[in-house]
Structure formats: C-alpha cells, structure tokens
Amino acid sequence: MQQQARQLSLSGRVISPPSYPSQGVAVRPEPGRRAKKVKLFLIITLCFLLSLVVVAQYSSLVIANYRLSSLRTELGAIQDTSRQLELEVARLSAVGRIDQIARDELGMVDPELDQLRIITAGRDLGNRLGE
Amino acid sequence: MSEFAVSRKTVRVRLIIGFIIAIIVTFSLIGRLAWIQIVRADELYEQAWEQWNHVIPVSTGRGSIYDHQGRLLAGNRQVYTVAAIPPQVEEPQAVAESLATVLNMEKQNIFDIITLERSAVYIKRKVEPEVSEAIREMNIPGIIFFNEEKRDYPGGDLASQLLGFVGMDQGWSGIEVYYDDYLSGSEGKLLFPADAWGRQVPHDFNRTVQPETGHDIYLTIDETIQHIVEKELDRIMEEAVPKQTLAVAVDPKTGAVLAAAARPSYELLNYENYDSELWDLSPFTSSFEPGSTFKIITLAAVLEEGLFNPEEHYYCPGYATVSGRRINCWTVDRGGHGDITFHDSVGASCNPAFIELGNRIGAEKLFEYIHAFGFGSITGIDYPGESSGMVFSPEYRGPLELATTSFGQGISVTPLQQVMAIAAIANGGYLYRPYLVGHIEDSDGDYVFEHKPQMVRQVISNDTAEQVIDLMESVILEGTGSTAQLEGYRAAGKTGTAEKLDENGVYSSSDFIYSFIGFAPIEDPRIVLYVAVDSVTKGPRFGSYTSAPLFKTIMEESLNYLLVAPSELPADDEEQ
Numbered sequence: 139m140q141q142q143a144r145q146l147s148l149s150g151r152v153i154s155p156p157s158y159p160s161q162g163v164a165v166r167p168e169p170g171r172r173a174k175k176v177k178l179f180l181i182i183t184l185c186f187l188l189s190l191v192v193v194a195q196y197s198s199l200v201i202a203n204y205r206l207s208s209l210r211t212e213l214g215a216i217q218d219t220s221r222q223l224e225l226e227v228a229r230l231s232a233v234g235r236i237d238q239i240a241r242d243e244l245g246m247v248d249p250e251l252d253q254l255r256i257i258t259a260g261r262d263l264g265n266r267l268g269e
Numbered sequence: 270m271s272e273f274a275v276s277r278k279t280v281r282v283r284l285i286i287g288f289i290i291a292i293i294v295t296f297s298l299i300g301r302l303a304w305i306q307i308v309r310a311d312e313l314y315e316q317a318w319e320q321w322n323h324v325i326p327v328s329t330g331r332g333s334i335y336d337h338q339g340r341l342l343a344g345n346r347q348v349y350t351v352a353a354i355p356p357q358v359e360e361p362q363a364v365a366e367s368l369a370t371v372l373n374m375e376k377q378n379i380f381d382i383i384t385l386e387r388s389a390v391y392i393k394r395k396v397e398p399e400v401s402e403a404i405r406e407m408n409i410p411g412i413i414f415f416n417e418e419k420r421d422y423p424g425g426d427l428a429s430q431l432l433g434f435v436g437m438d439q440g441w442s443g444i445e446v447y448y449d450d451y452l453s454g455s456e457g458k459l460l461f462p463a464d465a466w467g468r469q470v471p472h473d474f475n476r477t478v479q480p481e482t483g484h485d486i487y488l489t490i491d492e493t494i495q496h497i498v499e500k501e502l503d504r505i506m507e508e509a510v511p512k513q514t515l516a517v518a519v520d521p522k523t524g525a526v527l528a529a530a531a532r533p534s535y536e537l538l539n540y541e542n543y544d545s546e547l548w549d550l551s552p553f554t555s556s557f558e559p560g561s562t563f564k565i566i567t568l569a570a571v572l573e574e575g576l577f578n579p580e581e582h583y584y585c586p587g588y589a590t591v592s593g594r595r596i597n598c599w600t601v602d603r604g605g606h607g608d609i610t611f612h613d614s615v616g617a618s619c620n621p622a623f624i625e626l627g628n629r630i631g632a633e634k635l636f637e638y639i640h641a642f643g644f645g646s647i648t649g650i651d652y653p654g655e656s657s658g659m660v661f662s663p664e665y666r667g668p669l670e671l672a673t674t675s676f677g678q679g680i681s682v683t684p685l686q687q688v689m690a691i692a693a694i695a696n697g698g699y700l701y702r703p704y705l706v707g708h709i710e711d712s713d714g715d716y717v718f719e720h721k722p723q724m725v726r727q728v729i730s731n732d733t734a735e736q737v738i739d740l741m742e743s744v745i746l747e748g749t750g751s752t753a754q755l756e757g758y759r760a761a762g763k764t765g766t767a768e769k770l771d772e773n774g775v776y777s778s779s780d781f782i783y784s785f786i787g788f789a790p791i792e793d794p795r796i797v798l799y800v801a802v803d804s805v806t807k808g809p810r811f812g813s814y815t816s817a818p819l820f821k822t823i824m825e826e827s828l829n830y831l832l833v834a835p836s837e838l839p840a841d842d843e844e845q
Contacts (some may be wrong), residue, residue: 189656218347218416228341228423233496254756261797 288611319514323354323388323463327757330418332452332483334432334444336492337707338527343432344447345418349395349401353383354463356401357411364409368392371403383411388463391557394437395419415459422537428495430550431488431652431705434540442548444486444705447653451709451718454483485710486716489525494518497826498528501819505802506532509815512804516554516823517684521692521788522798523722524701526650527827529563529685549654552799554685556658559687560767561618562786562799563677567626568615569694569738570638573733579612579740589621591672596620599766615740616748618764620676627675632666633675641728642690643700650703651720658682677736678768678776689798690728694737695761695794698729742791753817755789755825757835762787762820764812769804779838780804782813785820790836799826 229235240246302317305313334343351372359365365380372379372393382390395417404412420435433443437588439453440446457480498516505514515531531551534541538816549555571577587605598605606619614622627635639645645660659681660669673679685703693700702723709718729737741761744750749764765784768776784801788794800823802815 169468205363210479222346224341225344225346225421227424231340232424233429233493234427234500237496237500 277405291746309540314701321462323458324458324460326456330454330480331435332454332485332709333410334452334486334488336488336490336495338491339487339708340425340492341542342428342488342492342531343420343492344423346421347382348395348397348417348419349414350417351396351401351404352389352391352413352415353387354411354413354461355383355385355387356463358383359410364412367407367409368404368412369677371400372396374674388412404502406550406587420537424492424496424693426534426536427488427492428530429497429534429537430548431490431533432537433548443490443550443652446607447651448486448706448709452483452486455481457481482712484712487707487710488705489520489527489707489720490529490705491527493830494827495528495530497830498823499530499532501823501826502530502532504814505819508808509802509805510679510807511802511815512806513551514800514819515552515684516798516800516819517688518796518798518823518827519688519692519703521701524689524692524703524705526705527796528831534599539724549583550652552688553650553652554654554657555655556681556683556686557782557803558680558767558769559677559682559781560784561620562763562765562784563624563680563682564615564618564675565694565737565741565763565786566633566639566642566644566690567623567630569642569729569737570635570735571626571630572736573638574630574634574727577611577626579610581611582608582672583611583614583619583622584608585614585619587621589624591624592668594669596624596672612743613738616743616750618744618749623676623830624672627671629667632671633663635671636660636663636666638728639674639680640734641700641726642686642693643725644680644686644690648683648689648703651705653720655685656683660684677765684799684801687786688797691799692736693728693787694741695788695797697731698727698734700725700728733804738791741787746829749813750785750787750817752813753785753787753821753824755821755828756784758789758825758828758833759791759836760787760824761791762817764817765801779810781810783810783816785812785816787820787824789824790833792836795831795833796824796827798827 320559331345333341333345335341340579351368352776353364355361361380361384364383365376368374368379368676369376379392382392388507399750403415405414407571410615420427422432431443433445433447434441436447445452458478469628498518502514502516513531513533517529518527520527529550529552533547535547540548568577584604585600586596587601587603588595590596599618600606605621606614609617609619609622611622611626630638639660645656647655647657649655661674661680670679689700689703693745702725704720704723706718707720709714711717738761741763742759743752744764745760745762753760753762753764763786765782765786767782767784768778769780769782771777771780782803784799786797786799788797798820800816800819802819803814
C-alpha cells in the first residue's frame with residue numbers, strides 16, 4: 139500500500155517526508171546527497187591537509203629558530219675568539235714590547251750621533267730621484 | 270499514573286531552562302577565557318614569565334679603543350662571574366668553605382651571600398678563567414657561571430692617564446668615562462626557568478641574551494709617538510729625578526692630539542693603589558705659570574699690532590722697575606743683557622725687553638690676544654676635567670700684572686692651551702679646537718661619530734705668523750734653545766723657566782719648571798710639542814739640559830718615525 143505522503147509545513151516551506159522503498163527493491167542514494175557527502179569529505183580532508191601545512195610551517199620555523207640560535211651562539215664564540223686573538227696580536231706587536239725585546243734581549247742600542255748621516259735631500263734631488 | 274510523574278510539558282520546560290543555564294555558563298566561560306587569553310594576555314604572560322624565569326644581568330661587552338692607525342690600545346678579555354641560586358645550594362656551610370679558598374673570600378661572607386632569600390646572587394664577579402675552572406670541577410649544585418669581559422691593555426700602561434680605567438662596569442676616568450655612553454653597550458641577561466621555590470627546572474634550557482658590544486673608539490693618538498714620549502719622560506724621571514714631567518704633541522693643521530703623557534703615572538689594572546691625582550692627565554687638567562714660553566704670545570700680539578721693530582735697540586740692566594717693584598731678568602747676576610735688539614731679545618729671552626713690549630701694547634690689547642689664543646678658557650678637548658687656567662680679569666690688570674704677564678709669570682695656563690696657541694702660529698694664525706677621538710664605529714664598522722677639525726678663529730695674520738716663526742727659529746739657532754736643535758730638521762721653539770711659589774707664597778729661587786715648546790719642520794709643521802720638567806733634583810738645573818734636549822729627542826724620533834723628509838737647509842749650512 140502506498141502510504142500517502144504527509145506534508146509538514148514549517149515556516150511556510152513544504153518538505154516532503156522521505157519515502158521508503160518497498161522490500162526487495164534496490165535503492166540508490168539520491169545523487170545530491172552523495173555529492174554533499176563527497177564535498178564534506180573533501181572539505182575535511184582539505185582542512186586536515188591545511189592544518190598539516192600550518193603545523194609543518196611552525197615546525198620548520200622552530201627548527202630554523204633553533205638553528206639560528208645555535209648559529210648565533212657559534213658566531214658569538216667565534217667573535218670572542220677573534221677578539222682574544224686580536225688582543226694577543228696587539229700584545230705581541232706593541233711598540234713598547236718590541237722596544238724592550240730589542241734593548242734587553244737583543245742588546246740593541248740607539249745609534250750615536252757619529253753613526254748617523256742626515257741626508258738633507260732637497261726638493262730638486264727628490265724630483266730627480268723620482269725621474 | 271505515578272504521583273512522581275510529570276507531564277511532558279514540564280520536562281520540556283526544565284530541559285529548556287537547563288539548556289539556557291548551560292548556554293549561559295558556557296558563554297561565560299568562553300567570555301572569561303577570551304578575557305584572559307586575548308584581552309589580558311600580554312599582561313598576564315609578563316607576570317607569569319617573571320614567575321617562571323629568573324634573570325641574572327650580564328655586563329656589557331665594552332667597545333675597544335684603538336690608536337689612529339687601528340692599533341689596539343684597550344680591548345677586552347674573557348673572564349667569568351661566579352653566581353649562586355640560593356634555593357639550589359644544598360649545603361651552604363660546606364659550599365662556603367669550599368669556595369672561600371678558591372675565590373680568596375671570607376667563608377662567612379660567601380655563606381651570607383648564598384643563603385640570601387633571592388632567586389640568584391653574585392658571589393664574585395670577573396674572576397680569572399683558572400679560578401672559574403677550579404670551581405666548575407667541584408660541580409657544586411646551585412653554583413652557576415657566566416661569561417663576562419674585562420678590560421685588557423696590550424700595550425701595558427701606555428697612555429694610562431689618557432685612556433683612563435674602568436671600574437666593574439663603567440669608565441671612571443679619561444676617555445673611558447668621557448665616552449662611556451659610546452663604549453658601554455647594552456646589558457645582557459642569563460635566563461633560566463625555575464619552579465615556585467626558585468629551583469631550576471630540570472630538562473629545560475638556560476637562555477643567554479647576549480650583551481650588545483659597545484662602539485669602538487679610534488683615537489687621534491699615535492701609539493708609536495706616544496711610546497716615544499713616554500719612554501723619554503721615563504728617562505728624564507730617572508736622570509733628573511724631577512717632581513713631575515709631562516709632554517703633549519698635536520698636529521698643528523687639525524688640532525688632533527698625537528700624544529700626551531705625564532710622569533709619575535699609574536698602572537691601569539692597579540689604579541686603586543695609586544693616588545687619585547695621578548689618574549688625570551696633567552697636561553690637560555693642571556695649570557701653572559708658563560714662564561718664558563708665554564713670551565711668544567706677547568711677541569705675536571705686538572707684531573700683529575705693528576709695535577715690534579726687530580732692529581730697534583733696548584738696554585737691559587738686568588731688571589725692570591714697575592710700580593715700585595723690581596722685576597729681575599734671569600741675567601741679573603751678570604748685569605743684564607745690556608744693549609740688545611728686540612730681535613735678539615727673543616732668542617735671549619730678556620724679561621725687561623718683553624715688559625717694555627707689554628707696555629707698548631697695553632693691558633687691554635694684550636689680554637685680547639691672550640684670550641684670542643685660547644687662554645683663560647677651556648679648549649673644549651674631549652677629556653674630562655680640563656682646566657681653564659687663570660688670567661687676570663680686567664679689574665686686576667694693573668701695571669705690575671701687565672708686566673709679569675708679558676713674560677709669562679703671574680698667570681696660570683695649561684700645557685694644552687700653550688700647545689694649541691703655538692699650533693695657531695705654526696699653521697699660519699688659526700686656532701683649532703684640540704681633540705682626542707677621530708671617529709667611533711659600531712660593531713658593523715659604520716661610523717657613528719666623526720671628529721672633523723674645527724677651527725675656532727683666526728688669531729693673527731699669516732704674515733705675523735711667519736715673522737714669529739722666524740724669531741722662534743732664531744731661539745734654536747742662536748738663542749737659549751740651542752740644545753733643542755734637531756738633526757736634519759729646521760725647528761722653531763722657545764725655552765721657558767717658570768718660577769714656582771714656595772709654601773710661603775714667595776717665588777722660590779731654586780725651584781723651577783723647565784719647559785720647551787716648539788714645532789718642526791718649519792717649512793711644513795707636522796708636530797707641535799710642549800715638554801715640561803718640574804723641580805729637578807738631580808744633575809744640571811737648566812732648561813737647556815732638561816726640557817730642550819727632551820724636546821729634541823722626542824721630536825727627532827717622531828719625525829723619523831713619520832718618515833718626514835729632512836729639511837732643505839740653506840746652501841752654506843749644507844756645505845758645512
């Protein structure tokens with residue numbers, strides 16, 4: 139017996155109640171409903187993938203930050219070493235130290251006046267030498 | 270039907286009410302959550318962060334100081350600070366005992382520190398690496414270390430008074446304090462998370478906010494010239510055993526200071542063991558009566574005013590009488606210079622002749638020139654505590670004051686003022702402002718400050734400057750400054766012997782400041798140098814045996830170092 143469809147009126151919109159197939163008859167889902175499900179699945183998948191991308195981005199950012207931090211530490215250590223070496227170079231090449239080594243260790247002395255010959259090269263001589 | 274049965278309508282009403290309550294509660298919670306998480310997020314995070322993390326400040330990496338060629342004069346080396354997190358120190362008594370010997374501190378002092386109710390405390394700052402290593406090996410819970418920097422001087426105590434020293438974190442004297450804002454960077458931090466009891470959270474990490482290094486300063490000082498100056502000052506201290514000796518050298522074309530030093534001095538790393546008076550660079554901060562070197566100023570003034578005739582004769586009886594007071598010439602014992610030209614009076618440094626010149630120009634005009642040459646006011650050098658010296662104010666400028674000022678007594682000037690005034694003569698009449706810092710660089714090598722030569726005013730004309738230079742050369746060639754004659758270079762200069770006041774306020778007849786000021790080579794002046802030797806106690810007591818040879822040695826070595834070509838001497842000199 140075919141059941142008379144009862145119509146429900148809600149907010150003035152007429153909705154037909156679902157009709158149930160009779161026993162033994164293969165029922166195929168309505169095409170619109172399946173499309174909705176697929177759409178929903180795709181949206182969820184997309185959201186999931188997007189969230190994965192976001193998480194991956196954050197993850198790579200954290201890794202990059204970590205690398206940056208260790209590189210900064212490394213740079214700081216290298217700069218420290220550089221400063222220490224600069225200090226050591228300056229200490230070894232200090233004029234006072236060289237003077238002291240020359241006098242005390244190598245026995246060097248200032249030249250006496252008779253050991254000096256001051257060359258009073260005039261501008262003309264300078265020019266001639268330049269030629 | 271049961272008596273407890275309720276109608277479907279009642280159930281529905283109850284459900285609706287329950288639902289509404291649930292909605293209200295939920296939205297209230299959401300609202301509260303939004304209030305906390307969004308509106309007050311920053312404020313609460315800040316409060317929470319302060320509770321989670323404990324902070325120990327780390328001192329700054331101080332900028333370095335170089336000479337004008339980029340040679341390091343003051344740098345930093347790594348040291349360590351030993352700190353404690355009191356809640357983590359398990360046995361304070363034993364810890365204090367262990368640390369006392371290594372840190373060279375009182376046990377009780379350490380105990381008091383590590384038992385303070387604080388999240389973190391310093392025990393000892395800036396200890397040497399070997400000390401910190403010894404403590405590290407003890408592996409004491411609650412004792413932490415962090416890196417700091419400490420001033421180090423590769424050139425030893427070279428230019429100690431000029432550079433100045435640094436206390437724990439900031440400059441206290443010299444360039445270090447004058448440019449402290451540039452040299453000191455921003456403070457760093459050592460952060461570590463801790464629980465409610467202040468205990469460090471395990472498996473978490475400490476974070477160090479690196480201190481930002483200060484800017485590097487490049488001085489106008491030349492390390493080699495500074496070394497030459499200090500070496501010679503040390504030699505004169507040993508040979509003549511004076512109370513003090515000093516020297517200052519500048520570039521006359523720019524006002525850049527090339528070297529400045531005084532003896533006795535102090536050790537930069539042991540500054541606390543020296544009298545604080547030795548911390549200052551006396552050529553900038555001390556003033557005294559200049560003596561005859563000041564005659565150059567009187568000479569320049571009368572030449573500029575056209576009141577000086579070099580061929581005019583003057584008779585020096587060995588003294589001059591002014592306002593009833595007898596003022597002696599240094600030749601009084603042998604009856605004075607006698608008949609002398611004004612040209613020769615410069616080389617002979619005749620006091621009465623300069624008193625006469627002072628009278629001719631008058632007090633008002635002479636003091637105008639004195640002020641124009643920069644005396645009586647600070648030069649504006651970038652060094653703390655500069656002295657302005659003292660000259661007579663208009664109401665005190667009587668005949669006696671005019672007379673004594675004419676030959677450099679009765680007034681007080683700094684060596685720096687004198688050297689800048691003579692630099693003005695050497696460069697053709699232009700007074701420059703002296704400076705010590707050439708430029709300042711940030712950590713990227715970009716200039717944040719650059720000192721350009723700054724001319725203050727033209728004091729005398731080029732012609733007058735040339736005439737003064739000729740007369741100053743005669744002082745060295747045939748006058749009192751003959752022992753300052755340079756090998757291979759023409760030089761101009763003037764000797765000075767300033768009388769000192771004794772404890773009774775009377776000029777001493779045996780205690781003098783011997784000085785010499787001059788520049789070379791005359792044809793293209795590269796260095797203006799002032800030297801002074803105060804109260805010689807050993808050997809000959811004449812400027813010609815002390816200050817003039819000191820000038821000669823420093824100037825010769827410096828010009829040779831600068832590879833300045835020897836002067837072109839007149840043909841007859843060359844033949845000799």
